[in-house]
Amino acid sequence: MNELEQQFLHQLESKLWNAADKLRATLDAAQYKHAVLGLIFVKYVSDAFSMRQDEIKAELADPEHEYYLDPDGLSADELAAEIAAELEQRDYYTEQNVFWLPPESRWSFLQNNAPLAIGSVELTIAGKPKKITSVGHLIDTALEGIERDNPKLKGVLNKTYSALRIDQAKLVELINLIATIPFNHKTLNSKDILGHVYEYFLGQFALSEGKKGGQFYTPASIVTLIVEMIEPFEGRVYDPAMGSGGFFVQSEKFIERHAGQHAVDPLTQKQKISIYGQEYNHTTWQLAAMNMAIRGLDYDFGKEPASTYTHDQHPDLRADFIMANPPFNMREWNVGVDENDPRWKYGTPPAGNANFAWLQHMLSHLAPNGSQALLLANGSMSSTTNNEGEIRKNLVTNDLVECMVALPGQLFTNTQIPACIWFLTNNKGARTDKANRKLRDRKGEVLFIDARNLGYMKDRVLRDFTTEDIAKVADVFHAWKTGEAVNGVSYEDQAGFCKSATLEEITKHDFVLTPGRYVGAADEADDGMPFAEKMASLTDKLSEQFAESAKLEAEIKKNLAGLGYGI
Template sequence: MPDEMFVKVRQHLTQLSRVMNTIDATRLLIGLLYLSRASRVASDPGVPTWSWLLSQPAGRGPEIRAAVTKCLVHHLPAIEDPAAEAGAVSLVPVPPPGSEKSLRALIQAIGSTQQVGTLLDQCLRDLSAAQADGSNYFTPEDMARLMVGAAVPHDRHRVLDPACGSGGLLVESHCYVRERVGLNPTMSLRGRELHAPTSQVARMNLSVRGIEADILPPGDSLAQPEPEPYDIVLANPSLNQRDWTQEEGTQQHGSRPGPPVPLDPRWPEETPPRSSADSAWIQHIAHALAPAGRAVFLMADRVAASRQAVPKRLRERLLRIDLVECVIALPLRVYGHSQAPACLWVINKDKSARPGWGALDRRGQVLFINARRAFEQVPQSRARRLGDKNTALILSTLAAWRGLPEDGAAATPYSDTVGWSRSCSVKEIADREYSLMPTSYAVEPPGPERDTRNRIDQLKLELTEQFDRMRALELRLLDALEEI
């Protein structure tokens, strides 16, 4: 799309946001993009199409608003909202009075271009920023490339994102494989999103790009185990989830009295407490993997380093069954709008040498990458991003450790790099109380700056653990009050 056209669309969206809230205005623009690709031909007389919408006569009355609403109601993917009463909430963003001029300008602008990918990407970034306060942000493009590159999906793989947001990780998986096979992949892509409006955005995002995927009805993925195994699981669950619950009829949390219920196969040793959604997510993801499957997901630092009993026992079990392949310490503020420090985890059901996934047998070993300082500033902004260079550096390190050739060349020999990466045995990790914090293994060279950062990181971890204890006590108190 020409830069001039892109700027005009952004200006019209800004005008639209002055008469309706930013989230609805952005969803409306995404809906128009979807209409321009999904409703070009009428299936039968009387069905409103994109061509019909473009041909609507000029005017400043309500006609254009009514025409847009008619098209959206007919063509937008139908999503059942389990959180709303029947008919109480519509997922169609309705343009209000005063939006006529902006609507007509947006329709004409979209209708004059064949390249909508750049505009769609910007819309998703805008929607992510607008929803950030509710922790419902989407995975940034460079983070999605890192996660998919670390997972190494292949054609015919079954790929799951149990917290799919706008579907960005599924889109990136499809693009990753298509670039390597040169044809349209024959993958099975599946996602689930808790929020109904976001689930609808995911369907539209994939449809506009011509990617077939199964976006399941909105719901909580943690409510029950996945019914079938997957070769690849990708996830960016909320880092600030205070608690989690199970549906009636599954295993209870803690030791509340009540009738016996069926055991949940996701937690063979202990049920995650209500205060530990992170523990539940990790075990849910691990259980969803096929016998030779691999998963890549984001987790807050506290899960890798906390000395509390629940996360420590979970790390011990993961290492005991040799599931952890790599942990990457990420820079702050590059994976969303949360300020919480986070790591990227890679778990693998089979770390032996396998064609296409690595020529080196890495059973009993874990790779740690300290990418805390691998970021770049976004131009004219205080925001940060990984950027292409840092993403490529992380992936090349992981590929070398696996013995995986890149771009058809021979695999690069791996060696530990001070302050960047280190390969450790499970025994060494066990000797360090099962800590999976990369900054404890790939340690930067001594110096005043490093010592200051280490002390700050330690204080942050201690404060986070205190907050975790407070949340756990709060939930226990609420449970006790319910039983009175």
């Protein structure tokens, strides 16, 4: 992305958030998030519809095009009527993967009639008169029309605007604000703009909602790091705690970046990745579905929002890639779960912490050559309480753990709990993976990466990774897996950063998987001063500091005595 494109997006996000922030005083962040993102979705699909309409008009006027409408023998009014009729042909839109919108769902209709609906107004909807009682009712009617005429969106859109306790005039302001989002740009396509707006708003809302909101949002740089390491080029991709679907979006972007083409096979016109997800929260489940729909991605999120523990929506799935950021250290997760559940192959997780329940649930869905990555709290790497140490031991001795990455603090909007990434695989043997890399035999080895010193503070509270940080970790991981140089990087142990350890070494550390135990401290630069001379210098400096401390203490006592305080 060039500088002008970045500037355009930054100006857009600043304008949107500053204006939107003024409008949300009457709603909490969770409600406002869905109100804003739902309207942004309507604006996007409506703009896409309008752009396709313009294309059709041009095709109807082009004698070289198969859709050419010959004006011979037609009056101006008849020609205009013919064109208007052609523009309402659904097939023209669906053949280009553009959502068909009935008149009441188009943005111009919504924006023009919103001020009239503040009180009450009768409008023609689906060819019949209908009384619209509020602006919220008008928006819900637009969403109902989109769902009715696009079966893949059935049950996906959040039609609750009528129930929002918000000044209807404020809702009109919100519509007028979102109307200013330009989904057309000289070099950026509309999906890129929409995706950026969605990701930006999700991040800002996660900050506003605090812990509760952030559990559904994984910072983009962490998602990108995991995707770059696990490399989901093609196959079945699964996220059992999918939130808004960030891992799926980044998987598509990964394919586009590395394969030089869209995530659809140009020969078969089929998606290279099959997307499977599950989410418990109903509105977040809807948000994830919208996130896929706007990108034209097919997906299977199960029949309904449901608990991954008690109502697995994909019981027979064996995925090639599994990625997740489940809620950290979740308590009382096991209500309604059998202690002898077959998923607990490596040990029954404790009721007070779901970390190893998530991990083993994912393993139960992993294909024979599959790979999985999940974010967990740092405690998962060392805890020995309530069977956690035994589960971790079993995972190591069964040679499932491939790589452990320790992350820096302050990466998350919603928690200061230090986190790590677990990478596991069912097969460490030599083979060719989905990315067409020839992997060496890594049986009996685990790679430890300490990334705690990477990243930069993007503001006073949040740290982020640079593109170079992500590449540094990913390239080392792939060089270790292949035994060959990747992007000019050959693998070797680096003190303070990475270490390839054997199962014997891990056993000596009582199966604790904290990277710091294995990578050690970074080598300090040698200043050339002999040890004895350096020690003498440090001793002299320490003596000077002790003397200065004594001098200051005497001065303080003297001043206090002058004030009548004896010490």
